[in-house]
Amino acid sequence: KQEVTQIPAALSVPEGENLVLNCSFTDSAIYNLQWFRQDPGKGLTSLLLIQSSQREQTSGRLNASLDKSSGRSTLYIAASQPGDSATYLCGQGGYQKVTFGIGTKLQVIP
Amino acid sequence: GAVVSQHPSRVICKSGTSVKIECRSLDFQATTMFWYRQFPKQSLMLMATSNEGSKATYEQGVEKDKFLINHASLTLSTLTVTSAHPEDSSFYICSARRSGNPWETQYFGPGTRLLVL
Numbered sequence: 001k002q003e004v005t006q007i008p009a010a011l012s013v014p015e016g017e018n019l020v021l022n023c024s025f026t027d028s029a030i031y032n033l034q035w036f037r038q039d040p041g042k043g044l045t046s047l048l049l050i051q052s053s054q055r056e057q058t059s060g061r062l063n064a065s066l067d068k069s070s071g072r073s074t075l076y077i078a079a080s081q082p083g084d085s086a087t088y089l090c091g092q093g094g095y096q097k098v099t100f101g102i103g104t105k106l107q108v109i110p
Numbered sequence: 111g112a113v114v115s116q117h118p119s120r121v122i123c124k125s126g127t128s129v130k131i132e133c134r135s136l137d138f139q140a141t142t143m144f145w146y147r148q149f150p151k152q153s154l155m156l157m158a159t160s161n162e163g164s165k166a167t168y169e170q171g172v173e174k175d176k177f178l179i180n181h182a183s184l185t186l187s188t189l190t191v192t193s194a195h196p197e198d199s200s201f202y203i204c205s206a207r208r209s210g211n212p213w214e215t216q217y218f219g220p221g222t223r224l225l226v227l
Contacts, residue, residue, distance in 0.1 A: 004153070031213045043119060043220030044203060051215075089154070096212040097144065098205065100153040 002027040004092050006101035013080055014109050021075040021104045023090035032093035033066050033073045037086045038103065044089070048075070080108045113137050114206050116219035123194055124227055131189045131222045133204030139184035140206035144216060145177070148201040157202075160187055161210065194226040 003026045013019050023033070035047045048057045048064040050073070056065040063076040073090055087105045091098040113136040123129050133143055142161050146154040158174075160166035160181035168174045176198075178190040187206075191198050201223050205216035 032215050034218075036218070041223065043116070043201075043223075044218055045220065046218060049215065091154075093213075093215060096159065097156045098146075098154075098216055098218075100146075100155075102151070102153045 002092065002094055002099040004090060004099050004101040006088075006090060006104050008104060009102070010105040010107075012107040012109060015080060015082060017080050017108075018076070018078050019080055019106070021077070021088050021090075021106070023073040023075070023101055025071050025073075025092045025099070027092065027094055027099075028068065028071065029094055030068055030092055031095075033064070034091045034093065034098070035062075035064050035073075035075050036089040036091065038089060039086045047088075077106075080106075082108045082110045084108050112215075112217040114140075114204065114217050114219040116204060116222050118222060119220065120223045120225075122225045122227065125195050126193055129191045129194055129224060129226075131191075131202055131204075131224075133187045133189070133206070133219055135185045135206040135217070138206075138208055140187075140208060141184065141210050142207040143181055143187035144205045144207070145179060145187075145189050146203045146205070148203065148221075154201075154203060191224065194224070196226045199224055199226045 037045045050066040061078040087103040089103045091100045117132045145157045148154045158166045158168045166179035181187040203221040205218045
């Protein structure tokens with residue numbers, strides 16, 4: 001059974017700090033890995049998509065890496081800002097569906 | 111490219127009424143579309159898969175008569191929650207895939223939040 005785990009479940013950091021969110025998956029048959037942002041009461045925003053043939057993707061202050069051999073992906077946020085406060089979800093693209101983690105709730109304190 | 115939209119973004123309805131949610135692929139044709147649901151403090155779970163012009167395939171435990179899915183064109187899929195009840199209140203999100211290749215990337219819409227009073 002495909003499972004995706006995100007650690008930590010919640011994280012609180014002061015503004016300006018660099019941080020790493022973790023995502024691990026049990027199924028080695030991965031096609032891609034996506035990171036999303038979800039604001040309270042709002043919808044999903046796609047942040048980064050890493051294909052299985054890639055090792056990382058970058059967008060602005062965000063960098064996501066993928067290590068298929070260890071079943072892990074990380075989302076690195078540089079110089080965090082209060083506007084980064086949200087829940088971050090990772091989704092493993094596999095056969096016929098995407099399996100999601102529960103998410104990491106991030107709070108960046110001004 | 112690969113933008114997916116949903117309408118409405120939020121909907122409030124009375125118990126017993128039906129609600130229709132639209133999912134559109136804006137800049138590509140989607141052979142396959144998917145519907146997911148997010149329960150509070152849980153991960154998004156796949157509800158059903160639909161291919162254009164054919165009946166949807168529902169995941170175990172999802173009532174097909176309760177959640178009607180129509181994929182009438184290559185850019186539009188609709189989810190109708192029939193006779194909605196408060197327990198149907200949830201966040202519904204769709205995704206779209208260009209081809210029938212089960213390994214191809216799914217592109218996600220922003221989601222629709224449904225509240226049933």
